[in-house]
Amino acid sequence: MKIKKIKIQNFKSIKDIEIECNEGINAFIGKNGTGKSAVFDAINIVLGETYPTANTFQKDYFNNNEEEIVIEIEFCEPYYNYNRKGYSNTIKKLIFKASYQNGKLETSLKKGDSESYNINGEDVRDPHRINYIGSDRTVKSIMPTNSWSLLGRQFYSSDFFTDDIKKEFEQCMNSAKSQLEKSDKFQGFMKSIQEKLSNQINRPDIKSEFTMYDTTHFLKTLEFYVEKNGKKINLINEGSGIQNSFILATLQTLSETDFRKNGKQSNNPIFIDEPELYLHPHAKKSLYNTFRKLSDSGTQIFYITHSAEFLSYENSEQIHRFYIDGDNGTQNTKGSRSDGLTSRQQMIETDKISFNNAFFADTVFLVEGYTDEIFLRYIFQSKNPNRTIEDFNISIVNCASKDNIIRFHNLYHALNIACYVLYDKDSTLSTTDKKGAGYTNDDIISKQKQRDNNNTELKKCNGYGFEENLEHFLTGELTHHLENDKKREIVQTWIDGPLTEKKQTKINEIYNEVTKYIPNLKSDNILYEDKCCETSIAEEVVSLEQESGQVCTELLENN
Template sequence: MYLKSLKVENWQCIEYTKPIFENLMLFIGPTNNGKSSIISAIMFFLGYRNLRTKDIRNLDLPLELEGIFQNFSQANYKNLKDFIYKKELTLKIQKFPNYDVQYKIKINRDWKTITEETYREIISHIPILYIPPFQDKKQINFLVNSLFEILKRRNISETLMISSLKKLANSLQNDYVSKGLYRNLLFEIFRSISEESQKRNHSIIGNTIVFFEEPELYLHPQAEKELYNAFIQLSNLGAQLYISTHSSNFISLKHYKSICIMRKHKDFGSRAFQFKGRLFSGDEVKYFNMNYWINPDRSELFFAKKVILVEGQTDKIVLGYLAKKLGIYKYNYSILECGSKSIIPQFIKLLNAFKIPYVAIYDKDNHYWRTELEIENSNDKNRSIQRAINFKFGDFIEFENDIEEELYNEKRERKNYKNKPFYALKTVSEEDYIIPARLKEKIEKIYK
């Protein structure tokens, strides 16, 4: 069976949130914004860890976790059919001030109190593997034993791959394993599990939930991408992988439904931000995917405190350079080159969906040498950008008519637009270059 949603109230830094789960979950967000809190809440709900006093955010209020399970195997359904209602099984854990923990199950539309033993028997149908950023010898042994117990229960036969897996696992249990080697051995293990699962066309670890914190540690970028692909393949074949990461190599716009951004609010605690609807339709999908594959580093937008959307290379290079010159550059702001003005509304749509702050910067393109038709076409695109913006957390800035005219503080001839990034950077990097007041004001607005 599979965990499909979990309501979390009064847990650690979380006042209230309710994430919806995919087989592959990618928990991202700044440090100390709730990634570990949401993972620990899930693990407690699934019986993997005990309740600690510090887990309760406000001791004067009740703690409540309520989860819904779906997609049962035949064996699960047979064992749990008395608890399944409309293809769902719903469990709840409550802890009221000065009272013991209560376990409940929803039968039809009514809640029934059950014992902790009954609760643990129900959730035991989901095996768990937990991989923290660093492990001691005892934790490594527990991980290895848990993995092979899962394979044993699933009657995975002795194959060349399993023998290889055991050798890797034995290496992890050596008296001394460096942190880098430890992480690379884990990488090899998951790559092997994924490859064998693809051969069999099903996950050899079944519906196991793998909690993997910071899988990118000690891996070079190419290995990160390969490990992420292994995660995707495993999740497609039935495993559940809950990944906490700071690396954009584990983020793909194609799998945006897997992304869960944790953000902390000073008054309301941490919350999960997701988007489960349909972002694009028709040709938008094709053009956006093509645009993304040309620049896969654009996944970093999900990690940014604010995203600066620009049309092309000149804007990206020059704006960053001038912001540093003015002393207002911020590394947690990402400048994202969209490729063209036409693509900016699609990125805005994505940022709106995840409520990521942004500013869209575009050229007005009303140069005196343009034809009437070109100007009208440009104005249509400008209006489409403005209409797409959610002004609760987004804004726009319009260059008159483009960044080159802003840089040189003069109208530019059509012939002056060859090798734009090179000449623009050459100009602004000269010692005697003075940023025009109008451009300076716009850059300060961008980085406010």
């Protein structure tokens, strides 16, 4: 059961959006208050554990305008509904819809045309209910105490117990029942209740009988314990971190277990709000790998995240970015595999950490190498002494080549993230220079053509191209084919040098060019206020940037 499309109108921060879903992983990103949770709430209302009611919607109008709230969820697969006579009703385009206005709620099941059916109380809705794991991580919420919990759905809808096991279990229960019925004292007690009740209501047909456990009742008694000082403590009494770890272990086990019934996988979509809660970086990456395994086994997964560990540059089509567009409210854009870098070899020189972090930025600067990055950081630091570039919710991505700058630009642009490119035009890179570097004439022609093509494409982007290269811009000396260490030395020497009038002019020139493309040059307080797990996003960004600097340096030194 996979969701194909989600349509929502006039609900919370959402005026009108449509979301095309992936059959595997769907990662929702964006600042707080951009409508990610509103989408989850809408889906949970229609296909969650409980049926929607009018009370659910009373305070959820968009901008309090009291226009009709509409939530539609369309599924990919056709649904075959068998009636009591055994006839099949094939629903090729299954759409669940809930609409609310003026205190009146209507819920229906549509076949994709004008024909619709009421879904409350119908058998059709139940197989399509989602597995929802909210930010309140508790063991109790996923245990099989009911058939709609994460574990309950798997246990009750799968061939977990064979017919032979069920038969043997029933025999054991009947044997236990016969033992209990041998108690004369208990039998006398029950008989007395029956007689007194029969006399009071004038009904002589009152009987009592043991209803022994079947496998369903048996599963409801499942509990997990941890031993402390020789005592058993139920996991539901443990702290949030332990309970969240249990949920993680459950998801990992589900990814490794085949829950097929009649040859068909029974997994329903899983929705998780901030899976990174209570997890350290390595555990986050491990959980993301678990999501990928679940996805590969046929489970559709949706999650809201503020952590780069749950994103992948290789699978940018998984990403849905949410943002607020003035009076239009929540809007969303989706990445595409064609926008990303599909070859790992193309990424070998790049800083993957900052690449994934950039999905959460308002503005992304794409640069050719490490020297461009430290130069750009210095420019911002000199104009904003008490702030870092991250304070403006800006990310720098070291692309390692002009080719990758273009690819990265296409990817971020598709997600409606503002991009700025900084590159070298290498305008007067001469034949002599190239011959001196060991190139043949054919190499020279090919590389000059590639340079011209890249420069043509880069001119279409918002950005700044150094006429020759960064080193020439800083020193006025025309140099080509320098080793990376020499490039860093030139740039670092210029940065560490005295602040002359000429140097200030260059700082102002680049800063003015750069800030033309930044929508709102203010310190983004969300980096300090939006806390994720036990550390703030600001701390995580700083930590990741420190690590990314080291990775970037090592990668460039090896080339």
